[in-house]
Amino acid sequence: MNQFVLTQKAKAKQFQIKSLKGLGIQEIPLGIIAAGAALSYLKETHHSHLAHLKPPIRLHENDFVWMDSFTITNLELIQPSDSKGKSLMEVLDDTKTAFGGRTLRKWMVLPLKDLSKINQRQKVVSHLIGNEDLSEFLQENLSEVGDVERLLARASAFKITPKQLVWFAQSLLVINQVGKRLRTENNPQVFSPYLPDDSSEAVKLILDTMDPDPPHSLLKGGVIKKGFHQELDQLKDLRDHAKDYLEKLKDKEIENSGIQSLKVGFNSVFGYFFEVRNLHKDKVPTHWIRKQTLVSAERYISEELKDFETKILGAEDKIYQIESKLFEDLLLTLPTFFGVIQQNALKIGELDVLCGFARLSKERNYSRPTLVDQKKLSIKMGRHPVIENYLPSNLKYIPNDAFFDLNHQIAVITGPNMSGKSAYLRQVALIVLMAQMGCYVPAKEVEMGVFGRIFTRVGASDNLSQGESTFMVEMTETARILNYLSEDSLVILDEIGRGTSTFDGISIARAIAEFLHDSPFKPFTLFATHYHELNELESEFERIQNFHVKVEQIDGKIHFLRSLEKGGSEHSFGINVAKMAGLPGLAIQRAEVILSQMESLKNSEENTATKMPKKEVLSTSNQNDSALQLSFFQLDDPVLEQIREQILEIDINALTPVEALVKLNQIKAVLSGGKKI
Structure with missing residues (x-):
């Protein structure tokens, strides 16, 4: 029997189903094998209690935005590329629960494509922005909810402590209270996907059994609530009143024997004993039994004292046994409620994220994006959510617009280093991503269609362990983008071709721009470059537009204005930026001389090597390689x-x-x- 059949049977047995067809995963053999391997690992490592595991869910490509690992890394969604940087996750995470934070992380890498679901999330955010009392109620109550998902898993695996179990029940109680409040809202249908089901039965079962403030360890006792088990209460009463009993016994023996200095003690060798000083040895009753002789005293036991010792010492062991059994029985009963509790955690986690969106949107002046069923992207006065949030208080973020439709497909953006081109590219992508998460966005107004894929090629990095240079990594990522384009793609390209020679880089950059323009998918593209020769594309291709980031040069110094304007730029101001970076003055002066010589040489030549060739339409009738070669005799x-x-x-x-x-x-x-x- 092969591995595929084995894993099918193992999963069907685990989830108590006859076939995997009902889960919609029967046509994914590798996925079934991977999940089966995970189950096998858990069993081999003696994780026998797996009642909390839910059946696998298939993620359909048509439900979520497709982003590869390069895009998630380049946009710094989860982690910043620099240790001192900030990610979008850090900026948008205002959740109050641990499982809410995990939900936000999932939403960030899997934005929605379904318009109705996006609008549903937006309605909740809008309602919470307009209802401050409800928002504060949810914020305060969700702050008291523990990590229900993790606690449930620990309870299922019998690794939860008594104190954690009580916290688990208290968290479920708060979730029930949240559900009751939402059902009393004027417009409760807004919250219908996030309303938790009642779990009062599970809460009652736990709180009726457990002491309100138990210790973490069963060994310390005090785990089960008083009144729940009669024999346990009697044993606890004996243990708790042992001191009073010993005092009464001592007083009785003093009265009978007349030994006023009589003491009652305990050690691990003899247990409980009476201690009599040598001065009163003659008064010791005859029924006492001597156990130890000291320099100035002797120790005795009596039948009554030993009976008490047997009871008190046995009580501790008996209490532990009874409490352990009752605690285990309680954990065995809980899996009945796991399905409801897991669904509630899922709903409350999503509600927690939306509450955070509402608070941040109100505090940061975000606006509600309008999503339409057409190919369009219009952003007015957009801002970068991460940069804006961490700007010094004395600086103001400069907003910029973006507009794409069927007649405006590609934006070629030029400008000097440090002017904000890369920030603008990421800004557009992040606004789109936030909108499809259901969040409000940092812009005055946004109207957009739904994107199915987001691609980015930004930054410079290598992969030396795999023998890939910086340029090879760049080309690999770019090839992936061009090979996986779709009609609903958004493409972000930053300085394509910079990792090789100037002529090669210009050729590759232009070829990619032409490829994207002529693609039948016509993906919206933002193309930042330092190759000013690409400005010629606007006059040759109808759907390409030039933009530049505005700067001012005053007394040899450049000032970045950060605003995006129509038209291409003819200068990169690289030497000015190098000067700002602290390059030695001699190096700067020499660079200026060389630049002046090269510009003069270029201007003196009638036909420069960097003159961009007009695009020629290649004949499709001759597909041999010679048709694509430059002629030697030209x-x-x-x-x-x-x-x-x-x-x-x-x-x-x-x-x-x-x-x-x-x-x-x-x-x-x-x-x-x-x-x-």
Whole structure:
């Protein structure tokens, strides 16, 4: 029997179902094997209590935005690329529960594509923004909820402590209170997907059994509530009143024996004993039994004292046994409620995220995006959510617009380093992502269609362990983007081609821009570059527009204005930025001289090597490789033209090997000395 069949049977047995068809995963053999391996690992490591495990759920591509690992990393959604940086997760995480934070993380990497579900989330956020009392109620109550998902898993695995179990019940009680409050709202249907089911029975079962303030360890006792078990109460009463009993016994023996200095003690060797000083040895009753002689005293036991000792010492063991049994029985009963509790945790986690969205949207002046069923992206006065949040108080973030539709597909953005191009690219992508999470966005107004894929190629990194250079990594990521385009894609490209020579880089960058423009999918694209030659694309392609980030140069110094304007830029101000970075003055001066010489040389040449060729339509009738090659004989050189004519006159079929060698020698002589053939 193969591994696939084994894992199918194991999963069907675990989830008490006859077939995996009902889960919709029967056509994913690798997924079934992976899940089966996880189950096998748990059993081999003796995790026998797995009642809390839910059946696997298939994530359908049509339900969520598709983002690869490069995009998640480049946009710094979960973790910043720099140890001192901040991620979007840190900026948007205002959740009050641990499972709410995990829900936000999931939403961030799996934004929605379903318009109705996005609008449902937006309605909750809008309602909470307009109802401050409800928002504060939820904030205060959710802060008291423990990590229900983790506590439930510990309870299922019999690893939960008594104190944690009580906290678990108290958290469920708070969740019930939240549900009651939401059902009394004027518009309760807004919260219908997030209303928790009643779990009062589970709460009552736990709180009726457990002491209100138990210790973490069963060994310490005091776990089960008083009045729940009669024998246990009697044993506890005996243990708790042992001191009073000993005092009464001592007083009785003093009265009977007349030994006023009589003491009652205890040690691990003899247990409880009477201690009599030598001065009163003659008064010791005859029924006492001597157990130990000291220098100035003797120790005795009596039948009554030993009976008490047996009871009191046995009580501790008996109490532990009874409490352990009752605690275990309680845990065995709880799986009945796990399904409801897990669903409640899921709903409350989502509600927690939406409450956080509402608070942040109100505090940071976010606006509700309008999502439409058409291919469009219009952002007015958009802001970067992370940069804006961590700007010094004396600085103001400069907002910028973005507009894409069927006639405005690609934006080529030029401008100097540090001007804010990369921030603008990420800003657009993050606004789109936040909108499809159901959150309000940092912009004055947003109207957009739903995107199905978000691609990014930003930053510079290598993968030396796999033998990949910085440029190879860049090309690999870009190839992935171009090969997986779709009609609802948003593409972010930052300085494509910078990892190789200038001419190669310009050629690749332009070719990619042309490919995206001519793609039948026509994906919306933001293309930031330092290759100012790409400004020519606007005049050649109808759906490409040029933009630049505005700067001012005053007395040789540049000032970044951060605003995006129409039109391309002709200067990168790289030397100015190098000066700001602290390069030595001699290096800066030399760079300025070299730049001046190169610009003069470029301007003096009528046909520069960087002149961008017009796009030619390649014939599809001839698909051989020669149709895609640059012709060797297109060069305007009289010597090469002479060689060309001579080669064309040769009859290859009549040429002997010796004659061929002679002809090659003649061509070589022409190339080396300019002689005629």
